[in-house]
Amino acid sequence: MPSLRPCRAVLTLSLLLLxxxxxxxxxxxxxxxxxxxxxxxxxxxxxxxxxxxxxxxREMLMSIPSRSIETSTPWTEGVGRFEGPLLRALLEAAGTQSEHVRVQALNEYESEVPVSDFHDYDVILAIKRDGEPIEVRDLGPMFVLYPFDEQPELLNETIRHRSVWHVGSVHVP
Incomplete structure (x- = not known):
């Protein structure tokens, strides 16, 4: 009868690699x-x-693990379905670890956002609304979006300031 040792070794190595x-x-x-x-x-x-x-x-952003959020916002009318990469997944794709990031808009407005927000809530970088790209005239091309309707406690001034519109860059100190 053949020994099972080589098979176990191959199986263990395969599982480790996978x-x-x-x-x-x-x-x-x-x-x-x-x-x-x-x-x-x-x-x-x-x-x-x-x-x-x-x-x-756009294609690369949508390849990062993303989420759809159906929510109303302080800046839009009605409930919309917003889609975009999870900010925690974006930071993982960038290969970074930090306690906060600085999100900057195209007009140079910026806000410091604690990375803990991205782990505590499913915060996305919204790039679509109701299946269509968000235009610059409508908060785009991207904006930091918290799940306001799922987490009503997020409707406060601090979080509104962190919800940068017209995002162009994220800086990791």
Whole structure:
């Protein structure tokens, strides 16, 4: 009867490799964007793709784990279905660890946001509303969106200031 030792060793090694596969994938930097750059992530990042920055186009942003949120906001009428990458997943894709980030709008307005918000709530970088890209004239091309209707305690002045519209970059100190 053949020994099972070699089979167990192969099985153990296979399981070890499979369990570390997501780490290997995340360690690979994203390629440079092919489309229009919508977001630049700068600062202390581990996975740059253009110089020392991470540049992302719409397709790349939507490839990051995302979420749809049906909510009303203080800036829009009615309830909308907003879609975009989870900000915690975006920071993971950038290969960063920080206690806060600085989100900057195209008009240079900026807000410091604690990263704990991204873990406590499903905060997204909304790039679509009701299935359509968000235009610059309508808070776009992206904005930081908290799940206001799911978490009514988020409707406060502090969170409103963190909900940057017209996002162009995220800086990690």
């Amino acid at each position: 369990s570390s596969a997501p780490l290997l994938v995340m360690a690979d930097p994203l390629p440079p964007p092919e489309g229009e750059v919508l977001l630049r992530v700068t600062g202390n990042i581990g996975h740059p793709n253009v110089g020392d920055e991470l540049h992302l186009d």
